[in-house]
Structure formats: structure tokens, C-alpha cells
Amino acid sequence: MLEVQDLHVTFTTYGGTVKAVRGVDLYVNEGETLAIVGESGCGKSVTSNAIMRLIPSPPGKITRGMIRFKGEDLVSLSEKAMRNIRGVDISMIFQDPMTALNPTLTIGTQLMEGLYEHQKVTGQEAKRRALEMMDLVGIPNPEERLKQYPHQFSGGMRQRIVIAIALICEPELLIADEPTTALDVTIQAQILELFEKIQKQTGVSIILITHDLGVVAKIADRIAVMYAGKIVEVGTKREIFYQPEHPYTKGLLRSVPRLDLKGGKLAAIEGTPPDLFSPPEGCPFAARCAYAMEVCTHVHPVKTSLSPSHQVDCWLQDERAKKLLATSSPK
Amino acid sequence: MVERILEINHLKKHFDMGRGTMLKAVNDVSFHVNRGETFGLVGESGCGKSTIGRTIMTLYDRTAGEVLFNGKNVHELPTKEKFKYYRSMQMIFQDPYASLNPRSTVREVISEPMEVHGIFKNKKEQLERVYQLLEEVGLNRDHANRYPHEFSGGQRQRIGIARALALNPDFIIADEPISALDVSVQAQVVNLLKELQVEKGLTFLFIAHDLSMVKQISDRIGVMYLGNMVEMTAADQLYERPLHPYTRALLSAIPIPDPDIEESRERIILEGELPSPINPPSGCVFRTRCPMAMDICAKEKPVWQEVEQEHYVACHLYQESSGTSAEPKVNILSK
Numbered sequence: 001m002l003e004v005q006d007l008h009v010t011f012t013t014y015g016g017t018v019k020a021v022r023g024v025d026l027y028v029n030e031g032e033t034l035a036i037v038g039e040s041g042c043g044k045s046v047t048s049n050a051i052m053r054l055i056p057s058p059p060g061k062i063t064r065g066m067i068r069f070k071g072e073d074l075v076s077l078s079e080k081a082m083r084n085i086r087g088v089d090i091s092m093i094f095q096d097p098m099t100a101l102n103p104t105l106t107i108g109t110q111l112m113e114g115l116y117e118h119q120k121v122t123g124q125e126a127k128r129r130a131l132e133m134m135d136l137v138g139i140p141n142p143e144e145r146l147k148q149y150p151h152q153f154s155g156g157m158r159q160r161i162v163i164a165i166a167l168i169c170e171p172e173l174l175i176a177d178e179p180t181t182a183l184d185v186t187i188q189a190q191i192l193e194l195f196e197k198i199q200k201q202t203g204v205s206i207i208l209i210t211h212d213l214g215v216v217a218k219i220a221d222r223i224a225v226m227y228a229g230k231i232v233e234v235g236t237k238r239e240i241f242y243q244p245e246h247p248y249t250k251g252l253l254r255s256v257p258r259l260d261l262k263g264g265k266l267a268a269i270e271g272t273p274p275d276l277f278s279p280p281e282g283c284p285f286a287a288r289c290a291y292a293m294e295v296c297t298h299v300h301p302v303k304t305s306l307s308p309s310h311q312v313d314c315w316l317q318d319e320r321a322k323k324l325l326a327t328s329s330p331k
Numbered sequence: 332m333v334e335r336i337l338e339i340n341h342l343k344k345h346f347d348m349g350r351g352t353m354l355k356a357v358n359d360v361s362f363h364v365n366r367g368e369t370f371g372l373v374g375e376s377g378c379g380k381s382t383i384g385r386t387i388m389t390l391y392d393r394t395a396g397e398v399l400f401n402g403k404n405v406h407e408l409p410t411k412e413k414f415k416y417y418r419s420m421q422m423i424f425q426d427p428y429a430s431l432n433p434r435s436t437v438r439e440v441i442s443e444p445m446e447v448h449g450i451f452k453n454k455k456e457q458l459e460r461v462y463q464l465l466e467e468v469g470l471n472r473d474h475a476n477r478y479p480h481e482f483s484g485g486q487r488q489r490i491g492i493a494r495a496l497a498l499n500p501d502f503i504i505a506d507e508p509i510s511a512l513d514v515s516v517q518a519q520v521v522n523l524l525k526e527l528q529v530e531k532g533l534t535f536l537f538i539a540h541d542l543s544m545v546k547q548i549s550d551r552i553g554v555m556y557l558g559n560m561v562e563m564t565a566a567d568q569l570y571e572r573p574l575h576p577y578t579r580a581l582l583s584a585i586p587i588p589d590p591d592i593e594e595s596r597e598r599i600i601l602e603g604e605l606p607s608p609i610n611p612p613s614g615c616v617f618r619t620r621c622p623m624a625m626d627i628c629a630k631e632k633p634v635w636q637e638v639e640q641e642h643y644v645a646c647h648l649y650q651e652s653s654g655t656s657a658e659p660k661v662n663i664l665s666k
Contacts, residue, residue: 214586268518
């Protein structure tokens, strides 16, 4: 349904040009949840903002690539045409429910704004739809709540409202950028449950951006692991969790503490991600990788397909590396 | 021999919100921390865990109750002893971006506590100590003359740790020390804290909302809800045999990074949201969201009691006059 090819996004600053996204390929199927995971600054939010064409320009710019959605290339679309896609076909949910809502407008006004903007509806019809949405996202006394302001809602309730606003025009794709990070765990559990319910009822596709592997294990179908502006590994949930091939994916999975396992020392990944002002020439993870070889620091690895759904960018998949590994052990 | 380095007895901290309203941030909490262990304090936002940390640090005065450090009430120390207390009790803060003065070099940041307490007579010795501290936390001496903005989040947190270690404290309060950091960096900092603990025989009070990380680092854990401690026991015990319905719900709400387990396990989803600490529910504060709530829960506040060895819980399900048993009167699992 959505296909992104070779996406590059840069930001021009006084300090130089930041290459935030450096060649991202991904696709989303109908009715599925794709999770993009990675650490802060890896480009996962920039990628999703680029899909929505929300990169502020200047300083940001999509320098190369294609975003194909329902046969159209969003990169070359006019701003006016893009306005008819945002909120109608593709919606977005932001991290912080405290700042995503306008404090001076009632919840009802904010809910119905999208409807009035994009669809010819009467006031009555808009209100009926708003009440329906409030019901779907689980807000009690919707009739009364419509007249209230955001400050009268708790964090979890506000996030439900934000979800209702995003879904009111029945989009086909929902981009959720860290939707539960600002919430407490018990509220997070409620919201995740809500996502599953909504997807079942409306069949919407979801791109979920997060750094929490637990959340991913719960609701994703496929996972893309991002590092330093590139997707280093992509696969189904099971492929990524049970057969990870990229050393970064493996390290990430090992470094999270598990509630169900006994303690001990955590396997931390030493070092920090590279500076994207001058990204390294070869594999961006080479400097932190325990298996790094000479070639890794010079040439970016080619994509290897391990299965139709599982791709990894790593030189270890090369035949020559496998031979080398068979004869020696990693440093 | 287990020695109680810190003892909190019936601590209360209320904030006056004006117009006669009181925010009951901490309401009658008792626990103790043994020397050399890590005590984890967990709970959701607004449960009072940070207030406890700050009250222990005497950043807040208490409303009632007492905090005993090595047997002495820390809120009633004479000035001289107070200085001694601050030397043995230090704090690491949550946000490594806000807790370091952007206009001070790393050297100034780390030497400030030593200057305040007049540890070294000459600058050279002090500088040597700064270098030593930097190396202990995994940085190097070249970093001493740089400013905080030149460092990443994980490195800044290391600077904060070096500052906390500068006075050779016995006890460190770490208030959400890793929640602002990336996953792979969190593990680095947690491992560093663990190493330092073994090396220096430190005692930690580790305040966090991330139960999986708290379990990883703590020996014993206290779970808080709306200003009250609801359960306290050894870390493994808490995960294997949680008694309080809130602890159970909290544990089941945390997603486990393993799809097979995630798909098969049963989840207790709590209804509703946290009530306001200004006007908490009568009786048990958790009753409004508790799936097992009974009539008595609204009328009486459950007593904080030891129901198994070293396993404390405040819940009516386990209160059987004085003959305590860890079997709930109602079958808690049948829901």
C-alpha cells in the first residue's frame, strides 16, 4: 500500500548538513502493523515525518527518493494535494498527548475539524461521527466530554482523543510516533489494547515508531530496525526476535532487561551512535560491532535476503565472511 | 549480618496547595534499606517515589514520621552533623541534560562538592581526584576541561555519577537515572552502577518506573501507589509471587520483548486512571481500580504487615486478624 524507496532527508544547519535519513526502503501492506525501532537520532521520526511531508523546509529537505502511496509519489505532490491526503488517507499520532491538542478549543471542535475540512458534512452528521469515535476509543460520557477542554482530561484520555482525531476521517494508514512513551505502563497497556481493537475493526495499516521492544513484541507484524539513518534489518516479528542476523539487532535485544528472566549483567553495546554530520563511509555500526572486519569500515554492506520478508545489511552475510568466520573467532 | 543503614518510619509528606487543600504526596510509608544492597522504589508517575527520595535527602522537610540514617533522625541533625550526613548521602538525577550546569566545565562540576565540603587543601590534589573519578566512571582525564554540551546523554550521566561519588558517600539515591537514555546506553549505565557498588560497597536507593530495569538492579523492591507503599519484598519474590492486585496488574502490563510469551500470556488491564492525591479514595487507595475490591476496602485502610518472611503487603485480601497467611481469602487468580 505504501512504498518508500531510497529516501534521503538532510537538514542544513550552521554546523553543517545533517544526513538524518540516508537511503531508506520500506513498504507497508494493507491491514498490517510495521514497527520501526531504533535509538534516538536514528532517523525513525524523520522518516515518518517525510512520509507525511512534514519536514520543515528549510532547513530540512528530501534530497532523493520516492514515497509511493496508492500509485502517487508523495514527494512530488503539491502542498495543496498533500493537504487532501493528510488526515484523510494518512493520519499521524504524536508522542506527547499534552501538547498535541489545542488547549483553547473544546475536544468536540478539534474532533470535528477534520471532518468539516475534508468532507461535506452537516453539523449533526459531524457530531454523530464524533460521538461514534469517542465510543470507539473508550471515552465514557461522550456527549458531555465533547464540550470539555483538553486540560480536563488525563494523559491517557488525551491520547485516546488524539487517536480519535486521527481516525475520524477513516484513514488507510496511521503513523504513530512513540504513542505510549509519555504514558504510565498501566495506561500504556490500555492504549495498546485499543490499537489492536481499532485495527481489527477498521482494518487500518499502522506504522508504529518506538524504541520499546516490549511494545513491538506485543503489537507489530513486521519490524524494521534503524540505525544511523538506515534500515539495517527488516523482517517479520518472529524473524527479528528469534533469528536476528545483524549484530546491532542482536545487541539491542540482549541489552534490554527481561522481566521474566533472572538478572545478571546486561549485555550493553559499548560506544555511541555515529555523528550524522559526517556519517562513516562503510557500515555505520562498524565502530561498535564486535564482528567488524576491514571491509566494514570502507564499504557499506549490500542487502542480503534471508527470506522473502527478511533482509539484512551486513557483510557477515557475504560468502567470504562466512568462510573467514569458520576458520577464526571474533575478537 | 544485615545492618539497616536507612530506616523510614511512617513517613508523611503533604504539600499545602492553598485554600485548605492538601496534596498527600507520601502518606504513611515505612521501609528500610540494608547496608550494601540496592533497594528499588517503583510506581507510576505521581505515586510519591521521588518525593520520598527528596525527603530523605532533606530537600523537603517531612510532615510526620522519621527518616533514620545510621540510627539518627536526619531532619533533626545539628548543623555540623548535617554536613557529615550530606557527605555520606548523594543523589543522581534523572535528566542529564538539566542536572549539569552548562556554564561549568566537567572539572568544575565534579569538584564543586569537594570545595563546598573543604576536602582538599590544594588544587592539585583536588584535580588528581577529579581525574581519578572520571576514570572510575569510564571517561578519561582529557574530558575534564570540556563543557557538558560536548557530551552524549550517557556520558553526561557518567559525569553526574562522578559528581555523586566525589565525596565518597555510603549511600546514593538515584532518581530515574536512566529513563532519559537510549536502551543500549541504559545497559551501560546500569552495569557501571553495579560495578561501582561492588567496588565501593555502596548502598543504592534506585527510584524508577521501569520495573524490568529495577528488577535487574535491585535486591529488594517496594511498590508504591498514590502515596502509599502497597508491597515490599525481595526482587525475585516480587516477580514470582506478587501478592497485591496492583503489583500483579503492573507486572502484567509490562510488555515482554518476546513475541511467543507476549501472545500467550494473560493480561490484567486496569480500568480507569490514577485518582488525584489531593482527594484520595477512602480506605484502600487502590480500590477504585482494583478488580478484587470488596466492601471493606472502602471503609478501612489496609494495614501494612508482613504476611510471609520479608514480604510486606497492605491489602485486605491478606488480612486475617493477626494470624497472617499469604493465601488470599478470595481466589485472586480466578478472574
